[in-house]
Amino acid sequence: MSTPSFARDLIQMSSETVTWGFKGKWRREEIVHHLVHHGIGSIPIIAISTAFAGLVVTQEIAYHMDHALHTTTMIPGFTGQFIMRELGIAVPALLIVSKVGASMTAEIGGMKVTEQIDALKLLGINPVGYLVFPRLIAGIIGSVSLTLIALAVTLFCAILMAVVKFNFSWLEYVNNLRHFVGLKDLACALVKALSYGAVTPLIACTYGFRCQGGAQGVGSATTNSVVSATIAVILLDFVLTYLFTLMA
Numbered sequence: 001m002s003t004p005s006f007a008r009d010l011i012q013m014s015s016e017t018v019t020w021g022f023k024g025k026w027r028r029e030e031i032v033h034h035l036v037h038h039g040i041g042s043i044p045i046i047a048i049s050t051a052f053a054g055l056v057v058t059q060e061i062a063y064h065m066d067h068a069l070h071t072t073t074m075i076p077g078f079t080g081q082f083i084m085r086e087l088g089i090a091v092p093a094l095l096i097v098s099k100v101g102a103s104m105t106a107e108i109g110g111m112k113v114t115e116q117i118d119a120l121k122l123l124g125i126n127p128v129g130y131l132v133f134p135r136l137i138a139g140i141i142g143s144v145s146l147t148l149i150a151l152a153v154t155l156f157c158a159i160l161m162a163v164v165k166f167n168f169s170w171l172e173y174v175n176n177l178r179h180f181v182g183l184k185d186l187a188c189a190l191v192k193a194l195s196y197g198a199v200t201p202l203i204a205c206t207y208g209f210r211c212q213g214g215a216q217g218v219g220s221a222t223t224n225s226v227v228s229a230t231i232a233v234i235l236l237d238f239v240l241t242y243l244f245t246l247m248a
Contacts, residue, residue, distance in 0.1 A: 006206065006228075013128065013206045017136055020129040030134035031141075038100040038135075039142030043149065045099065046092045050150040053091055054157030057082060062166055072166050076173045077180035079158045084185040088151040090237060093196040096143060097229040101204040104135055105225040108208025109218040117209070127209075135201045143197025144190060151189060188244045195236050203229045 058079050062072045108131060111117050120127050162168040207225035211217050 006210070009210060010202065010206045013132065013209065014202050016128045017132050017202065020126065020133050021137075024126070024129045024133065026137070027130070027134050030130075031137045034135050034138035035142055038096075038103065038138060039145060042092075042096060042099055042142070042146060046095055046146050046150050047153050049095060050088060050091055050154040051157045053087055054079075054083065054154035055161050057087060057154075058158045058161040059165075062162075073176075075162050075166060075168070076176035079162075080155070080177045080181040081185070083154045083158060084151065084181050084189055085241070086237075088154045089147055089189050089192045089196075090233070091154075092146050092150040093143070093193070093200075093233050093237075094230060096139075096146065096196070097200050097233060098226055100139070100142075101200045101229045102222050102226050104201055104204035105208045105211075105222045106218055108205055109211030109221045112209060112211045113214055113217060132201070132205045135205060136198060139201035140194055140197040143200070144193045147189060147193035151186075184244075188240070191244075192237065192240050195240065196233050199232050199236060200229050203232060 058075065061078050061082070062075050065072050065074060065078070108117075111131075117127050117131075120130060159168075159170060159173050162173055163170060204225045207221045207228070211221040213220070
């Protein structure tokens with residue numbers, strides 16, 4: 001399937017989903033179900049991954065600062081900005097793409113090839129409102145929540161490494177951090193998380209609805225979904241970072 005046709009289907013899917021949100025019935029039970037299944041279910045892998053990311057980034061920044069500047073006093077500023085603006089947002093977003101996005105595509109793709117989506121239409125049920133919209137809302141809420149958790153875990157582990165290995169005190173680190181990181185950085189992180197949380201389920205569901213060819217088609221759609229969503233997250237990260245830099 002060509003890229004232009006996918007882009008057209010994605011735009012149509014996005015339009016129908018947003019329209020349903022204004023005039024359709026919000027299926028709160030389904031939203032909570034997907035939020036628990038995809039959101040809470042992703043906490044362990046995101047917490048573990050971002051914890052090690054916090055440890056590694058502190059170690060790396062301290063190493064290069066020591067060799068280039070012969071001091072490690074600026075560790076809080078550099079690590080704090082990097083975590084709040086990129087690391088603590090990009091890592092959970094890409095993990096959500098690979099875990100949640102793939103799951104959504106496989107689930108909806110399986111429904112498509114077994115004609116369950118056609119059955120919904122015959123019953124007079126809107127497939128977009130029934131399947132896509134709850135996943136979109138759960139994806140947005142889950143992405144924002146998981147990003148906040150990731151930021152907290154990454155910063156905590158970064159501080160822990162600085163305290164244990166580089167002789168910072170907790171109070172000293174936090175005081176230094178306050179001069180480099182503020183509410184604007186948190187707002188930037190939340191906007192990015194909201195964008196990633198909206199794009200991932202829309203791309204995943206679009207590939208699911210386009211799925212055909214049985215089990216092999218489901219596998220192909222899932223792979224394409226993860227690749228496309230990953231590229232979308234990276235491009236969005238570049239665009240949003242550039243816009244926030246202009247606004248700074």
